[in-house]
Amino acid sequence: MKIEAYDRLAEPGRLTELARYDLFDPALRAELDVVAMRSAKLLETPVSLVSVLTADRQQIIGSYGLVGWVATPQGAPAEWAVCSRTVLNGEPYCVADFSDDPVHAANPFLANSGLRSYLGVPLATPDGLMLGAHCVVDSRRRIYTDVDMAILSDSADEAMEALAKYRT
Template identity: 45%
Template structure:
């Protein structure tokens, strides 16, 4: 499901919550980067992200391990987003081997940038699913319940942090 296909009554609240957070605040970004780094290191993955899913793109206000164009752009088109699946389902989304996954095998992040594994959990603020806290890697990987618990702890910390940076 695409974010624009979600329950139309939920979308205005989601975007109102997102608009109420200054994602460009340098201290907030520094703290989000630290959470992304800690989670990636604990899970042994080279990339950790805090992703905010918009209607046509995802942006990364917090990241660790990004290189090249992904680091420069700090986001992707929504069509390339793994995280959109955690947002639209409201549940963890796991891809052990993206090259064999029917949803992801043709994704440019897989075919060009060589992402092979992904695990992400929703980030929820004031009842709105804003994005996902995730890790990505260049090798296939089976993520365990303990891995998802670690992602959830990070997502809960991110949610509290974003709530603290809300202007209302």
């Protein structure tokens, strides 16, 4: 994906909608942490995230399984965030093994994190604006199934229901 594609993250309507949510409310984050934990457990992955994408950065607003230096920044530049592809494509995105994928093999964050596979679904408003993604990430090569995607999609719906309660 060319860098110009990331310019779409700065679309005013999407950013205006994103600004309507109280993303820093501790109660919201606690709810989203529960959604992430449930997804990780159901899909048997060590990591699950609920994140939003600003114009240039992924911001993690709910998580399960992040440890060490990976947890410290609470996000990544948009160009490094696999969730950016989920948001920009507006559809589920899956990578069985980052090290075999030409799009992600050179990603410095992934190369140093030990994470290898990804399944993400968009967090979309009823009007179709892509705010972020809900994903699971594994430290092993993983082929995700349609059932896995359905489970994650249901969890993304839960995340959007939680977000809706914190929209002004």
